Amino acid sequence: MTESGYQDREQSELKHYAIRLYLEAATRILGSAWDLKYVDCCAGPWLSATGDYSDTSFGIAIEVLRDMRRELSTRNRAPRVECLLIEKEKEPFRKLEAFAKSKDSSEVGVRAENWDFTGHLDDIVRYCSTPRTFPFILIDPKGWKLAGISQISPLLKLKPGEVVVNLMSSFITRFVNNEASDFSDLLGEDFPELRSLSGTELEFAVVRKYCELIKREGNYAYVCALPVMKPDSDAFNFYLIYATRHPKGVEVFKSAEKRTENQTHVVRADVQKRQRQERSGNFELFSEDVLYRERKYQQLALENRERAKRGVIQLLRERGQVPYDECWAEALQFSAVYQTDLRTWTDEWEREGTISIIGRKFPSELLRRGHGQVLEFRGMSTV
Numbered sequence: 001m002t003e004s005g006y007q008d009r010e011q012s013e014l015k016h017y018a019i020r021l022y023l024e025a026a027t028r029i030l031g032s033a034w035d036l037k038y039v040d041c042c043a044g045p046w047l048s049a050t051g052d053y054s055d056t057s058f059g060i061a062i063e064v065l066r067d068m069r070r071e072l073s074t075r076n077r078a079p080r081v082e083c084l085l086i087e088k089e090k091e092p093f094r095k096l097e098a099f100a101k102s103k104d105s106s107e108v109g110v111r112a113e114n115w116d117f118t119g120h121l122d123d124i125v126r127y128c129s130t131p132r133t134f135p136f137i138l139i140d141p142k143g144w145k146l147a148g149i150s151q152i153s154p155l156l157k158l159k160p161g162e163v164v165v166n167l168m169s170s171f172i173t174r175f176v177n178n179e180a181s182d183f184s185d186l187l188g189e190d191f192p193e194l195r196s197l198s199g200t201e202l203e204f205a206v207v208r209k210y211c212e213l214i215k216r217e218g219n220y221a222y223v224c225a226l227p228v229m230k231p232d233s234d235a236f237n238f239y240l241i242y243a244t245r246h247p248k249g250v251e252v253f254k255s256a257e258k259r260t261e262n263q264t265h266v267v268r269a270d271v272q273k274r275q276r277q278e279r280s281g282n283f284e285l286f287s288e289d290v291l292y293r294e295r296k297y298q299q300l301a302l303e304n305r306e307r308a309k310r311g312v313i314q315l316l317r318e319r320g321q322v323p324y325d326e327c328w329a330e331a332l333q334f335s336a337v338y339q340t341d342l343r344t345w346t347d348e349w350e351r352e353g354t355i356s357i358i359g360r361k362f363p364s365e366l367l368r369r370g371h372g373q374v375l376e377f378r379g380m381s382t383v
């Protein structure tokens with residue numbers, strides 16, 4: 001990992017991996033219909049180790065946007081693409097500004113501002129509100145306070161628009177029990193109720209609550225949470241919270257989540273091997289994955305599959321008939337749960353007579369979003 005500049009901050013490597021995948025897919029889809037604006041509200045550079053900032057969120061975004069525009073222009077579609085990079089601190093801003101000037105072009109307009117973004121929400125909203133423009137907003141502060149709903153509300157309300165927020169779940173779960181800390185802006189006025197929880201239950205509830213508040217504030221249809229692990233311990237560091245009003249966005253983001261999950265294990269196995277070698281002083285003959293240890297992700301996936309399964313069955317119990325698309329949306333909002341999981345359960349339920357499927361065009365037709373299939377609840381389930 002040393003060559004890529006991410007040693008000892010592999011969580012940033014994974015964050016950037018996910019952001020790149022999401023932006024690559026989303027900007028290609030949306031760029032064919034809209035002009036695009038990208039706003040990095042907490043740009044940095046922060047702990048960048050490469051001279052060209054290819055290991056920063058803004059460096060990655062600009063590269064992705066430029067490539068996407070070049071590709072679309074070969075198909076006679078050249079959207080206007082502009083980026084606004086915001087940094088509060090003087091010293092990193094100086095570097096950011098120099099970078100912005102060097103990248104500003106007729107293909108991708110790049111502008112940097114030395115702002116505390118919370119004091120310039122109106123300016124950001126105005127910047128994003130040009131006609132036929134789809135804005136992407138990244139909010140990646142160092143701690144948790146700037147992720148508070150009141151701090152970012154006007155950005156959440158941008159329509160059209162999509163938002164990704166870094167939720168520092170590891171800090172929050174550590175401090176939520178501290179009587180002096182106030183998490184109401186992040187987790188709602190009733191946040192002290194979370195203090196009765198601990199471990200993975202607490203972490204799940206924190207992420208879920210934040211997603212609900214984001215959804216409500218921005219009137220989003222879907223909010224997903226992509227977990228990012230710590231490189232050197234079996235724990236999650238933060239979640240990338242993604243809010244969209246379109247199911248296609250969920251598909252794109254879940255695909256980024258799945259690939260980031262796989263990459264997490266590659267990166268962490270490499271870190272673990274390096275640490276073992278440093279401790280023992282011996283070179284290992286095994287490949288990284290042989291001795292790789294991880295429990296947390298598996299536990300999250302297991303627990304969330306159960307939660308999602310219960311959620312879908314409850315929908316079916318309450319309503320009798322539910323469009324597949326709604327079951328899909330219910331299930332996929334859980335981290336580490338994918339369409340393949342939902343299809344496994346629906347197959348099982350159909351076999352055991354818990355549900356029947358209405359609207360299949362032929363008996364073996366796969367359940368798919370947008371195909372008009374409806375799940376009908378027929379009886380008690382073992383779930």
Ligand SMILES: C[S@@+](CC[C@H](N)C(=O)[O-])C[C@H]1O[C@@H](n2cnc3c(N)ncnc32)[C@H](O)[C@@H]1O
Nearest residue numbers: 042044046056057087088089116117140141142
């Ligand atoms: C976690 S770093 C950003 C890392 C960057 N997004 C990346 O992935 O490469 C957070 C940055 O936001 C800046 N920052 C903190 N509060 C800010 C604010 N209110 N407005 C703008 N920038 C802020 C910090 O100075 C720091 O450079």
